[in-house]
Amino acid sequence: DTAxxxxxxxxxxQMGNDKxxxxxxxxxxxxxxxxxQDSKKFLKIMFSYxxxxxxxxxxxxxxxxxxxxxxxxxxxxxxxxxxxxxxVYFCASSPDAVREQFFGPGTRLTVL
Amino acid sequence: xxxxEQNPLFLSMQEGKNYTIYCNYSTTSDRLYWYRQDPGKSLExxxxxxxxxxxxxxxxLMASLDTKARLSTLxxxxxxxxxxxxxxxxxxxxxxxxxxxxxxxLTINP
Numbered sequence: 001d002t003a004x005x006x007x008x009x010x011x012x013x014q015m016g017n018d019k020x021x022x023x024x025x026x027x028x029x030x031x032x033x034x035x036x037q038d039s040k041k042f043l044k045i046m047f048s049y050x051x052x053x054x055x056x057x058x059x060x061x062x063x064x065x066x067x068x069x070x071x072x073x074x075x076x077x078x079x080x081x082x083x084x085x086x087x088v089y090f091c092a093s094s095p096d097a098v099r100e101q102f103f104g105p106g107t108r109l110t111v112l
Numbered sequence: 113x114x115x116x117e118q119n120p121l122f123l124s125m126q127e128g129k130n131y132t133i134y135c136n137y138s139t140t141s142d143r144l145y146w147y148r149q150d151p152g153k154s155l156e157x158x159x160x161x162x163x164x165x166x167x168x169x170x171x172x173l174m175a176s177l178d179t180k181a182r183l184s185t186l187x188x189x190x191x192x193x194x195x196x197x198x199x200x201x202x203x204x205x206x207x208x209x210x211x212x213x214x215x216x217x218l219t220i221n222p
Contacts, residue, residue, distance in 0.1 A: 033209075041149075041198060043212040056209050090154065100145060101210065103155040 003027050004104035006091050012110045013081055020077045021107045023091030031055075032074035033092040033101065034066060043090070049074055050096070081111045114139050114205040118213035126221055128190050133216045135184040135201035144184045145210070146175050147200045155200065159186075191220045 004025045013019055025032060033056075034046040047066040048056035054066070063079040074091060091104040115138040125131050135144070146158040159168040161177035161184060168175050172195065174187045184201055196219050202212040 041215045041217070043155075043200065043215070045209050045211075048209060092155075100157055100160050102157070103147075105154045 004091055004093055004102050006089075006104040006107050008107060009105060010108050010110075012112065014112055015081055015083060017081050018077070018079045019081060019109070020075055021089055021091075021109075023074045023076070023104055025072055025091075025093040025102070025104075027093055027095075027102060029093035029102075030071060030096050031094045032068065032071070033094075034074065034076050035090040035092060035103075037088045037090060037106070039087070047074075047076075078109075081109075083111050085109060086111045114141060114203060114211045116201060116203055116211050116213040118199075118201055118216050120216060121214055122217050122219075124219045124221065125188075125191055127192055130190065131188050133186040133188075133199055133201075133218070135186070135213055137182050137184075137203045137211075139182075139205075140179070141182075141203035141205065143204045144177050145202045146184070146186055147202065149198045149200065149215070151197075158199075188218075193220050193222060196220045 007022050031050045033048045037043045046060045049068045051071050052068045065077045068074045088106045088108050090106045092101040094101040117136050119134050144161045147155040148158050149155045159175040164179040166177045172189045177184045198215045198217045200212050200215045202210045205211050
């Protein structure tokens with residue numbers, strides 16, 4: 001009965017590969033987010049979806065593409081992975097835009 | 113553009129002592145949140161502060177908000193080891209997104 005879940009928890013891959021991270025929330029929230037946390041623990045929003053529609057797209061390289069098949073799911077696909085993409089990626093959800101957000105367990109991506 | 117700054121960024125303290133983490137933000141924001149993150153773990157919501165003068169307390173932690181000074185504080189009373197974690201404050205920007213501070217890494221020594 002996990003509220004916000006992500007898979008995989010760990011992802012190790014080579015430069016140039018394409019990978020996806022999946023996120024699901026069972027809280028009935030309308031809004032979902034992707035954040036990147038770098039090695040210095042700095043947390044920055046990447047994308048936000050409200051009812052399957054993109055509402056925030058920060059200055060993220062085009063290699064990152066979010067997809068929301070329904071309001072309970074928000075996946076993140078990354079093309080042509082680079083060393084600098086290594087980070088922990090967190091999914092989050094909230095009842096509507098911005099309100100208190102609930103975070104998933106994170107996916108630690110390591111690009112070799 | 114909203115900027116959120118916390119200080120200190122690193123804090124090492126003894127059990128039983130009191131201390132305060134400060135969070136300053138640069139532009140008007142309607143709401144402020146405090147989150148806790150344990151090493152290798154996710155972020156856990158601690159407090160939601162909705163208005164000027166708001167004060168919330170949970171056991172040894174107390175958070176307050178002064179919107180006129182654009183300042184929030186997280187006060188730790190009689191620290192215990194299990195409060196060791198990284199604490200983030202974050203504010204809403206334009207009712208669209210959260211902007212996070214750098215985090216304060218708190219270590220409490222026996």
